[in-house]
Amino acid sequence: MRFMATYDFMETMRNTNQWLGASALALGSYPAMAMVPNPAIQWLTAWGQVTERSFARMAAKPDWGIQSVVGEDGRDHIVDIEVEVSKAFGDLIHFKVQGRKEMARKVLLVAPMSGHYATLLRSTVVSLLPDCELYITDWHNARDIPVSEGKFDVEDYTLYLVDFMKYLGPQIHVIAVCQPAPLTLAATAYLAEEDPKAQPRSLTLIGGPIDPDATPTEVTDFGNRITMGQLEQSMIQRVGYKYKGVGRKVYPGLLQLSSFIAMNSESHTKAFKDQINRVAKGEASDHDKHNKFYDEYLAVMDMTGEFYLSTVERIFKGLEIAKNEFVVAGKRVDIGKITDVAVKTVEGENDDISAPGQCVAALRLCTGLPDSKKAWHLEPGAGHYGIFAGKSWRNNIRPLVLDFIDANSGPRVVAGKDTTRPSTAAKAKTKAAG
Structure with missing residues (x-):
């Protein structure tokens, strides 16, 4: 109580x-x-x-506020936001542009679950929408999810990404921003072993803590200083009677906000x-x-208590991704099994949250990937926000990411089979599960 x-x-x-x-x-x-x-x-x-x-x-979910986009024909096209896959803890949504042919670039943008809604990436979405068929993960507020829906930790998050990738098919290009970068890498490695034909064509990791110890920051220092018992006692609370998730253990958004504001x-x-x-x-x-x-x-x-605690314990303290020891559903995920998914990392020179060195560590873990499929970029003078939504993203990083996507959009052959078409069976199965 x-x-x-x-x-x-x-x-x-x-x-x-x-x-x-x-x-x-x-x-x-x-x-x-x-x-x-x-x-x-x-x-x-x-x-x-x-x-x-x-x-x-503080109590309202922002609207996307994206009404239209200018097409190649010079006309404004209405943007419909459609839920493609609906799940208890998050949806896969599609920014469907009316009257426009399906774009060649098919992109899944993986939004962070770190205190803010997916709309934090609104400017990123706006910048990509004219050139891509765009999908995004839309995570739900834990306070609104009944306890009967069960837990949601880093393993569940990873399996959600696996399902979303399977649904979208093998021609998808994935961009993960900040917090989800290590789990998106793990989801790709999971598919490499369990369902190679469902792997994305490319994976771009932007400012994520693949190896938090590579370059320590205030965020990583905090995670190492405090014990898991102290963290649970000081950060985890149960949702009150006002919301549907009454009784669920969460890391409250209001408590997170107080920490954000205290930093500056x-x-x-x-x-x-x-x-x-x-x-x-x-x-x-x-x-x-x-x-x-x-x-x-x-x-x-609010984020679920088990997701927050497992992120700190397994990603930051235990370094399970950095050590290639991450386990999902009882099975160790070997990042070295990624052999034909092009991987690019993007870091900001002045990033004080995921400092340079933390994200590029992903390329070291991809031991089965040839150098020709690895790429990295360090943006001079850019902070954390700038590498996915600021001037650095718009002027420098976005064109590089689109070029990387185009360079890795050719047909892929796995075990002698052409996998250029999405799996209709996988889509139907995922929709039914949702």
Whole structure:
């Protein structure tokens, strides 16, 4: 009950701050208040607007906000977001562009399950959509998943990726961003042994902790300093009565958000002070730079307790991927079995989350892959966010990734059979399971 009470207390605090902001905004907006010649009234109203918006965003899943894309014909084409495979802990969704022929490049974008929704990759999606038939993993908020659906740890995550790859067929190109990079590598190796014909054509790993000890950061140091018992006691709580997942053990999104903000508290404090002043002066707008960033940044989701703990214990502490000792469903996954999936790693020179050296370690583990199918790129001056969504991604990395995909899009022959066509049987089986 203690863990549930703590969860409900955090939600109560969020609700209270949202209400205080809304109340201040309503009070300051009364027409009679305009008669009071005191700038404090404008400041109170601005504080209420910013506060109410901020705390409301913490409990809402952002919309993709992608309405259309310009096609090769120069016309705007409507984008439909369709669920291809529906599962308890996450869906495979397709950005289907109406009136456009299916694109030659078929890409699966694997989004992180690290506190934010898949919409964190919105700008990545927007940049790829004109040139690719694009799919993405859309992970669910653990607080909304009933306990009856069972557990979800790093092995389950890996098997979800395996099912998604099987569904999409062997001509898919996979791009994994940050946290899922080691598990996506493991899923590919799993397919190499269990179902070689379902392997993707290429695998691009962007800023992921394949070997966290290769270049230690504050994130890896924290994982090594704290024991698993301390981590469970301090981070894991049970979902309260307000949500469908009542009783489920989770690492709450609100607790994660407090950690995110604490890492750069001074810059966040300044950003909110500046925004309140802009609102008070009438210089802010609904979709200005501040709101666009924080509407996404503040929208957090709970992750299952077993996924968080198993990630820390097995990926960061035990280094199971780095040591090639990862086990899925009782079977050791040998990354050396990947022999014909082209693998590219991308790192940022100034990445302070997955520092240079952590991701490129994947190429060392691919002992069965010829050098001609390995590629790596270190982006000068780029931080973590920049390598998948910032200027570095748009101007330098994205063109390189698309070139890598094109260079590895030819037909593949496995055991004397052409595997250029997706497996219809696999699609039907996965849909039925979903």
